[in-house]
Amino acid sequence: QVQLVESGGGLVQAGGSLRLSCAASGLTFRVYVVGWFRQAPGKEREFVAAINWSDDRTYYADSVKDRFTISRDNARNTAYLQMNSLKPEDTAVYSCATKRDLSDRYYYRRWEDWGQGTQVTVSS
Numbered sequence: 001q002v003q004l005v006e007s008g009g010g011l012v013q014a015g016g017s018l019r020l021s022c023a024a025s026g027l028t029f030r031v032y033v034v035g036w037f038r039q040a041p042g043k044e045r046e047f048v049a050a051i052n053w054s055d056d057r058t059y060y061a062d063s064v065k066d067r068f069t070i071s072r073d074n075a076r077n078t079a080y081l082q083m084n085s086l087k088p089e090d091t092a093v094y095s096c097a098t099k100r101d102l103s104d105r106y107y108y109r110r111w112e113d114w115g116q117g118t119q120v121t122v123s124s
Contacts, residue, residue, distance in 0.1 A: 009118030022096030030074040038092035
């Protein structure tokens with residue numbers, strides 16, 4: 001049984017930083033693509049970032065490019081999302097997800113397994 005557990009969310013002032021973690025179990029983590037999505041109240045879940053399993057190539061939404069960094073540690077079965085220069089519009093529940101390949105990576109319905117999410121709140 002696949003389990004993804006996020007941590008690291010919280011309340012931070014605009015301009016601050018947070019580091020989210022996604023701990024995985026029940027799958028061969030090193031051969032899965034890992035992604036981060038977020039959902040703000042009243043809005044659809046949106047793609048934030050993804051990292052490939054074979055070459056660690058990364059992909060970002062335009063809204064977070066140059067501020068967020070996705071990474072992974074396969075030895076620890078953990079992925080990370082370093083978030084810098086946070087803005088109030090980054091406030092959302094952040095969830096990690098996994099899938100086998102990069103196809104349709106921007107569409108949340110194409111991802112296979114999900115964590116429960118962690119709340120990130122950025123105050124102005």
